Amino acid sequence: MLVQLKTALQQAGKMSEGSPPKLEANILVIGAEKVGKSALTVRFLTRRFIGEYGDIESIYTHRVIMAGWEACFRIWDSVCSQVADLREKQLRWADGFIVVYSICDRGSFQSARQQLQWIQQLKKRTGAAKKPVILVGNKRDLQHQRSISSEEGRLLALSTGSSFFEISAAETYHGALVVFHELLDMVRDSRSSTKRAVGIRGIVRSMSAVFGKRRTE
Ligand SMILES: Nc1nc2c(ncn2[C@@H]2O[C@H](COP(=O)(O)OP(=O)(O)OP(=O)(O)O)[C@@H](O)[C@H]2O)c(=O)[nH]1
């Protein structure tokens, strides 16, 4: 069952004068079972850590004013634990991805690796190379149970062209906030660079058209 939920408009930071520019972003949160996908998402949406979340798949719509932008997030908190569970439709829907593992669970780190590779392949196939990805090592508060070093996480992110954060959804709101804001910034940057590329292609096309015409005149 996929549940759709909306939160009220929130404001983070100062309102700019006039109506702020808008940015919409579909964010897909994936990762192995029980790594804290829902804890991370709910932390960001409500600032709270509830403890138990069930295994309901949800799409949240969340509007927030931040850094002079009105951001509309649609966050798909998935229940996909294996690559086989990922559907191409979900990956096409997403403008950005958050891949979560638990720093105490080696199996979840392997799943994250496979999911990152799958996203990379899909990006190549669909020409969506610019869609940003963030790898998140969660449960940082459980240092005594750690089985994946920060370095390993960072290397995996580096090798798959992703950004990397280690957080504890249980302990702080700040980590979740940084992850989602960073991804939104990356989505915005990827769109403006795509626009720039299209713009440059447009100029090249018009120039070729002009020069092409002259040549045939
Ligand atoms: N210690 C600690 N526990 C966490 C943290 N984040 C989540 N948990 C716990 O890990 C368990 C799983 O959290 P969920 O958020 O339900 O994980 P999930 O990935 O959404 O799980 P599924 O949707 O069932 O795949 C819960 O018991 C949470 O309380 C964290 O940062 N630290």
Ligand SMILES: [Mg+2]
């Ligand atoms: Mg969940």
